[in-house]
Amino acid sequence: MVGNLLGSGNYCKVYSANWKGNEVAIKSIDLGGEDPDRARGMLKNEIEIMQHLDHPNVLQCCKAGLGYFIMDRLAEGDLHHYLHAQPATTITTPLDPRLTFIQKLEIARQISQGMEYLHSKNVIHADLHTANILV
Numbered sequence: 001m002v003g004n005l006l007g008s009g010n011y012c013k014v015y016s017a018n019w020k021g022n023e024v025a026i027k028s029i030d031l032g033g034e035d036p037d038r039a040r041g042m043l044k045n046e047i048e049i050m051q052h053l054d055h056p057n058v059l060q061c062c063k064a065g066l067g068y069f070i071m072d073r074l075a076e077g078d079l080h081h082y083l084h085a086q087p088a089t090t091i092t093t094p095l096d097p098r099l100t101f102i103q104k105l106e107i108a109r110q111i112s113q114g115m116e117y118l119h120s121k122n123v124i125h126a127d128l129h130t131a132n133i134l135v
């Protein structure tokens with residue numbers, strides 16, 4: 001069953017869903033977008049790349065179909081929203097109640113490991129930013 005919209009990008013929308021008893025996210029092309037054929041091609045390319053990857057810090061595709069794919073849903077969503085959901089005064093202080101310095105370091109370490117893996121497979125991410133990091 002498809003649920004809430006979790007987020008959207010230039011050519012797709014991502015919905016929360018329950019699939020075979022698992023909490024998943026479904027990424028599908030944005031049919032209301034400007035160029036659905038281009039969107040379909042970009043999603044197909046993303047799926048093809050993902051299907052060759054296997055690393056704990058790189059999201060995996062569970063199932064792919066025409067114009068969509070299913071992946072695990074990350075509970076907190078993307079890092080950009082996660083950081084901005086905190087009261088502004090706590091973001092930069094060492095006393096940040098939600099992310100300690102060690103936790104920030106750990107996030108940076110996991111991002112680096114994911115990127116190192118991608119590069120070892122000759123994949124260039126080319127769009128690394130906090131909205132594309134899932135936590």
Ligand SMILES: Nc1ncnc2c1ncn2[C@@H]1O[C@H](COP(=O)(O)OP(=O)(O)O)[C@@H](O)[C@H]1O
Nearest residue numbers: 006007008009010014025072073074077078131
């Ligand atoms: N597996 C997921 N779990 C939770 N939220 C997700 C997941 N995948 C995507 N999202 C949300 O949807 C947004 C858009 O997805 P993304 O894959 O970055 O699309 P695009 O490639 O078009 O930018 C993300 O920034 C995030 O908020």
Ligand SMILES: [Mg+2]
Nearest residue numbers: 008009131132
């Ligand atoms: Mg994105």
